[in-house]
Amino acid sequence: MLGLILELIDRLHQKDYRIALDLALQLHAKMPNNPYLLRLISTLYGILAREATGGEGWALEEEAIRWGEQAVHAAPEIGWLWAELGWDCWVHLEYERAHRAFRRALELDPCCVDALRGLASLWSLPENEGEKWVSRDEMIDFLKRVVELEYRNPIPALHWLVNELQRAGQHEQAKAYALRALLSFPPPEPEMSKFFAKLLSDGRIEADLGLEVEIL
Known part of the structure; x- marks a missing residue:
């Protein structure tokens, strides 16, 4: 079995995913209840679907x-x-089921970044009407938590969060997080740096960027 x-x-290293899936299914016959193998099979089906x-x-x-359902079972x-x-x-556009799964993940692990991202992503869908x-407040809170949990590479989450804070009219918070992005290491890519810098230089938004600005 080790072989x-x-x-x-x-095969995974070679990105030969069809053969990798065949091999994973052979392994499944030998250990049918291994959740990590079940999850791998699900992932491979997802890659092939794309x-x-x-x-x-x-x-x-x-x-x-x-196969993903078998893994959680x-x-x-x-x-x-x-x-x-x-x-x-x-x-698969099954957003109600996605919502339930993300919520369950967060109940089990409040620091689950993939669940936080998933729940935040549901906010803007037409299906989330009402x-x-x-809620918008939840979505922003989820993104703030992602920023903290992904402290070694927070720039993508910070970009998402700053955009949502601007849309929500929370301009002081948007500026505070833009400043945080510019002070990150490694620094943002040049185009992303321009995005954050433009927000900080926008004279229409007055904000004191000192300690009294809440940076969570």
Whole structure:
């Protein structure tokens, strides 16, 4: 079995995902209840779905969900498995199921970044009309938590957060987080730096960037 695992790893390194999936399914016959293998199979179906076209892609997405559900049933106490299932459902446009999975992931692990990102991403969907899943305040809170948890690479989350704070009219907070982005290491890429710097130099927004500005 070790030889099969090593061959699977080699195929993954080569990005030969169809053969990797075949090998993972062979492994599944030998250890049918391993949640990490079940999750890997789900992930591989998801990758193949993105490479497919038309009905084949849709069917592969359904397989990704099916295997993702098996993973959470095998280990229902592991939060990130629920978050991954949430994203499987999100990609398949099953947003209600995605919402339930993300919430469950967050109940199990309040620091689950994938669940926080997933819930934040639901806010802007037309299906969230009336904020039935996620409110604007929740979305902003989720993004702030992502920034803190991804402190080694916060720039993508900071860009998202600053945009949402601007849309919400929370300009002082937007400026505070823009300043934080510019003081990060590694620094933002040049175009991203220009985005944050423009916000700080915009004379229409008056904000004291000292300690009294709340930077969570």
